[in-house]
Amino acid sequence: MIKKRILLSLVAVMLILSGCAGFQVGGDKAKTVEAEAEGKVVVDFWSFWGSEIRRPVIDKIIEDFNKSQDDIVVKHTFIPWGDIWTKELAAIAAGDPPDVVINDINATALRGEKKQAMNLSEFLEKDDISERFYPELWDATLYEGDSYGIPFNTDTRILYYNKAAFKEVGLDPEKPPTTWTELEKYAAKLDKKNGNTYDRLGFYPLFGINYDVWMLNASGKNFVDVEGNVEVDTDVNQETLNWLLKWKERYGDNVVNSYKSQIDSQQSNPFFTGKLGMFINTPTFYTQIRDYAPELDFGVAMLPEREPGNGHTSWGGGFVAEIPEGSSHPEEAWEFIKYLTDKEAQEYWAVKNYDNVANVEAAEAAAKSSEMSEKDQVVYQMAVDNMEHTLLTPTPLDAPDFPTLINPEIDNVMLGNKTPEQALKDAQAAVEQLVEENK
Incomplete structure (x- = not known):
């Protein structure tokens, strides 16, 4: 009887502790635990989009992706602008990098050369999405002919x-x-x-x-x-x-x-x-x-x-979605990147943030969006037209x-x-x- 009471007490304590732990694991961590329990792959996505304007937009895109299929759950990790790439390099060196990270487009080739970003050629051989983007942006992602990042957004003057x-x-x-x-x-x-x-x-x-x-x-x-x-x-x-x-x-x-x-x-x-x-x-x-x-x-x-x-x-400049070298889930990361840079997500980002996107079809659609005022459309159309005359300055190796x-x-x-x-x-x-x- 005494042993039984001790056993019941231990179970009760464990339940209490597990309940407390569950309470402390909030937000994305709770989703990660739940996803892993369901046998889904968790993709850790790092960005610096934490403002009250941009955070809800990227989180909605992530939510839509998670609902679009049953195998992958993307967890968004926000890291401030001044810290994200330093922390990424440290994570790569430690062998525990994120699965997807938003990075500067002009240094993509340099990161490819240094083996900080994954060579995406094996994915592009199956899913060649290069035609989605403005040529100047795509070319900036290449090192020795292979892409090391997929264009996400851009700008011009x-x-x-x-x-x-x-x-x-x-x-x-x-x-x-x-x-x-x-x-x-x-x-x-x-x-x-x-x-x-x-x-x-x-x-x-x-x-x-x-x-x-x-x-x-x-x-x-x-x-x-x-x-x-x-x-x-x-x-x-x-x-x-x-x-x-x-x-x-x-x-x-x-x-x-x-x-x-x-x-x-x-x-x-x-x-x-x-x-x-x-x-x-x-x-x-x-x-x-x-x-x-x-x-x-x-x-x-x-x-x-x-x-x-x-x-x-x-x-102009811009940002790319990269798979850091050493990612635990590169195939699943690629699936998310394809979604992130496809027309629907790109147009949503463009309209809600009034930001220039890398996907040509999405940019042209955003300029005609009914959600934009006439003046919104005029300026955005100028941005689209100006991409033809816009050069990037990729970091020379x-x-x-x-x-x-x-x-x-x-x-x-x-x-x-x-x-x-x-x-x-x-x-x-x-x-x-x-x-x-x-x-």
């Missing part, structure tokens, strides 16, 4: 302009500038000077984007190509830097710095208040206009080209850190410490040396 200000100074609000020369002329007309200050600045090229985008716009080429050829010190890049210096000298440091501080505060961006006539940014910048300046009468256009026929080249050698030289130009010719010559030599060291 477009010109926003104030239509009301155009009308005020006699410019056609339906005809934005198409060349650098027109851009200068339009900016001069839009300028509204009051003594030594400006009530309105027509345009400044280094608000919203940096010098490298203008060099890309001018040349249509990256600084370092896939073969390791360096094209930093070129006539076109010298011309571009001299052009940027003209703008800086025209307005002066005080005006530029004053406007820059307002732009950095977001809500008081001078473009919202009509104090800046034209501004370059990503298509998602439009969501800030919706929030902070809903009555603003504006238009969107491609980046002006250096000269007629030169091309409206813009710059022979020069992974080359921007750290160029940026200080360009800073010296803008500070007046070096001429464009000398700075580009020095940058060229430094990057060539880096390539030589890495070959």
